[in-house]
Amino acid sequence: MISVxxxxxxxxxxxxxxxxxxxxxxxxxxxxxxHTEQVQAGPYAVTVGFSEWPLRAMQSLDFTFxxxxxxxxxxxxxxxxxxxxxxxxxxxxxARHPRKLDVWGLDVVSLAKAGGxxxxxxxxxxxxxxxxxxxxxxxxxxxGPPLALSWAICAIxxxxxxxxxxxxWRRARPSANLVPLAD
Amino acid sequence: xxxxxxxxxxxxxxxxxxxxxxxxxxxxxxWHVDVGPDTFxxxxxxxxxxxxxxxxxxxxxxxxxxTFAQRAGRTADPAEGGRTVRVLKFDAPLxxxxxxxxxxxxLLYGLMDLWWHTVYGFDADLGSPPHVALFSSITVTMVGxxxxxxxxxxxxxGRIGLVVSLPILMTFSPLMLNALAELPAPFDIEIVSAAxxxxxxxxxxxxxxxxxxxxxxxxxxxxxxxLALWFFAPWAxxxxxxxxxxxxxxxxxxxPPELPSATPMFLLVAAAVGAGVLAYGRRAGMSMRLxxxxxxxxxxxxxxxxxxxQVPLVGNGPLAAPGTxxxxxxxxxxxGALAGFLAWRFAGLLRGESRKPxxxxxxxxxxxxxxx
Numbered sequence: 001m002i003s004v005x006x007x008x009x010x011x012x013x014x015x016x017x018x019x020x021x022x023x024x025x026x027x028x029x030x031x032x033x034x035h036t037e038q039v040q041a042g043p044y045a046v047t048v049g050f051s052e053w054p055l056r057a058m059q060s061l062d063f064t065f066x067x068x069x070x071x072x073x074x075x076x077x078x079x080x081x082x083x084x085x086x087x088x089x090x091x092x093x094x095a096r097h098p099r100k101l102d103v104w105g106l107d108v109v110s111l112a113k114a115g116g117x118x119x120x121x122x123x124x125x126x127x128x129x130x131x132x133x134x135x136x137x138x139x140x141x142x143x144g145p146p147l148a149l150s151w152a153i154c155a156i157x158x159x160x161x162x163x164x165x166x167x168x169w170r171r172a173r174p175s176a177n178l179v180p181l182a183d
Numbered sequence: 184x185x186x187x188x189x190x191x192x193x194x195x196x197x198x199x200x201x202x203x204x205x206x207x208x209x210x211x212x213x214w215h216v217d218v219g220p221d222t223f224x225x226x227x228x229x230x231x232x233x234x235x236x237x238x239x240x241x242x243x244x245x246x247x248x249x250t251f252a253q254r255a256g257r258t259a260d261p262a263e264g265g266r267t268v269r270v271l272k273f274d275a276p277l278x279x280x281x282x283x284x285x286x287x288x289x290l291l292y293g294l295m296d297l298w299w300h301t302v303y304g305f306d307a308d309l310g311s312p313p314h315v316a317l318f319s320s321i322t323v324t325m326v327g328x329x330x331x332x333x334x335x336x337x338x339x340x341g342r343i344g345l346v347v348s349l350p351i352l353m354t355f356s357p358l359m360l361n362a363l364a365e366l367p368a369p370f371d372i373e374i375v376s377a378a379x380x381x382x383x384x385x386x387x388x389x390x391x392x393x394x395x396x397x398x399x400x401x402x403x404x405x406x407x408x409x410l411a412l413w414f415f416a417p418w419a420x421x422x423x424x425x426x427x428x429x430x431x432x433x434x435x436x437x438x439p440p441e442l443p444s445a446t447p448m449f450l451l452v453a454a455a456v457g458a459g460v461l462a463y464g465r466r467a468g469m470s471m472r473l474x475x476x477x478x479x480x481x482x483x484x485x486x487x488x489x490x491x492x493q494v495p496l497v498g499n500g501p502l503a504a505p506g507t508x509x510x511x512x513x514x515x516x517x518x519g520a521l522a523g524f525l526a527w528r529f530a531g532l533l534r535g536e537s538r539k540p541x542x543x544x545x546x547x548x549x550x551x552x553x554x555x
Contacts, residue, residue: 028220028429029305052304058311060304095433098219107219110306144302147312153295154316157288157323158359164281165529174531178471181461182393 031062031100031107037137041121042130044068048119049105055117057084057142060110065094066103067123078104079120079133084112094121114141190263191340193245197282197328198344200238201351204321206415207231208358209442210423212309213416216441217431218424221305223297226423232293238324239286242279250274262341265334278334282327288320310361318358325352333391333533342392349384350405354412356380357445370510371491371503378486378515381405381447382479383522383529385454390475390530395458395465398482402454409446416440439497448496449489457482475523483519487511 035053039046049064067074076094097105111117116136123130144150187195207230214227222228249259249267253274259267264276275283296313300306308314328348335341360376368375388397417440424431447453457478464474491511495502503511 028222058303058306060306060308093434096430098429098432101430108221108305110304110308142303144299150312154292154312154319157285157292157316157319160284161281161319161323161326165532168532169528172532172535174528177531178475178527179390179393179530179534180471181389181395181465181474 028099031064031097031105033062033064037119037134039119039121039132039134041123041132043127044074044121044123044125044130044132046121046123046132048134055111055137055139057112057114057139058110059143060108062097062099062105062107063109063119064097064100064103064105065119065121067125070102071096071104074123074125076121076123076125078106079122079131080117081120081133082111082113082117082136082139083115084139085117094123111139114139188263189245189248190260190335190338193241193248193264193279194328194331194335194340194344196241196244197238197279197324197331198348198351200234200236200241200286201321201325201328201348202234203237204231204234204324205351205355206412207234208318208321208355209412209416209440210419212441213420214423216438217417217420217435218429219432220429227419235286235289235321235324238282238328239289242283242286242324242327245279246273246275246283249276249279262335262338264331276331276334278327278331280327281330282324285320285323285325285327288323289317292316292320309358310364315359315362318355322352322355322359325355328352329387330533333530336391336534342397345388345391346397346400346404349388349401350408353381353384353401353405354408354442354446357442368514370514371507374490374511375487375514375518377445377447377490378483379518379522381450381486382453382457382482382519383526385450385482386457386475386479386523386526387530389458389461389478390527391533393534395461395478398454398458398461399451402450405446405450406448409443409448412443412446413440416443437498439499444493444497444499447486447490448493450486452489453482453485456485471527475527476520477523479523479526480516480520483522484512484516486519487515 031049032051033049035050037048037050039048045068047064047066047068049062049066051062052059055061065078078092078094080090094104097103098107117139118133118136120131120133207227211225211227211231214225215221245264249264250273252259253267259274259276264278267274267276268280269275270280292313296317299311299313303311309318325348329345329352332341332344332348336345357373357377360373360380363376364373366372385398385401388401389395391397421431460478460481461474464477469477488508488511491503491508494500502508
């Protein structure tokens, strides 16, 4: 029993040795805005920040939405429109950016398809409710290899499992002798 | 107390690995929903990586053990992972070969995922190609685990492992089936594919053991697992957020835990009906050429309909339109019949009712026996 405990302690110590150097790497990246656009929603001027520019399909980035005077005392909804936006994501609550809590935003979000997208806001604040949108923002074609090639490479595990089952089936012909139920 | 055999330890270690992977992904998905920020080294990611590492190392150990046993002239016990298959210079028990291949692919696609994030950013998109490949690799390991326990069906530990390994695979399956969601279909493809996969899994347990009651046992374990994960997912993500001083997202509301709420809540009903059809058909002397399809059709119908009801019940959205409900139920019936057909034949592959030898991966001349 003691030897089992010793072994477990050794395993736990080994795990700690492996994980401890990883701790400094666990720091969360700051939100680094490289481009901004302005939106006028009634009396509210909103600065939209992007951590990547130009925008490309499928490439994820941070968005920040900063109303003049800050978000205190204001609430609202984020209105997205474009070829890669489905009904579930077209209209949602304006929430604080999880890594930049003094502004609204979206963390590491990608736009699925290339084309023109608008970003709009329905804001309620001290000067009453108001709504406004950006002009259509261009989202360029996806980076990286063609998607079909990526999918072909990434389908290998499941294709391998299917091939295994087909080969096993052809050799063993399970239909010829079906499993009976026990009494 | 007798010492557990190497067969039990190897199978238990692979099962521990798959269970760790499942808990890791349930935690990680909930983390992204409730909190958000991501790094390579979040605790949920480490849990996910260690699941495949545990399963892969256990599978490797069992392959080496079988190889050395073979070289020493001892015959490998088929209950310890299945008949051996010669791969390169190793004699690999089939179940461990598949579980290990899944873990090895997880490692390779992990590297591809790292490269993907350098091109596309650190997206949390479950449906990206490398993420689907990683989930497929874990699925392959989970299938290997089911095969390991399937071959040990004559042992008590084998049957216990079977009714735990199948629910782990079933709970994990929405991550894989999610990739089908974009395909055009006249019914809700996520609902019907879940009904198909769960019907296949529970009838596979009945087929491997030859006992209808095992479908019900699988459903009962799945229910217990769902209940445990229902509490674990928010607890783990909220506790971790508090530990690293991150706030929960604004406007979370009272949405149910993401993955546990996708697990069928009424599988016990579907399993009871399916097992009832099997038991009745056996007493009535029905042919096994028809009976599994019949049990599958009824089980698939109940599951598809109950999964549609589950959506508003757990607060995941409104009830589908009547036309969709009918289309889903009909598709559930048809795909359920297909699941019954396949389940009984996959069970036949494992039980080895046909003794014809099979070559799975044969780089060399020697194939050590059949699939059974």
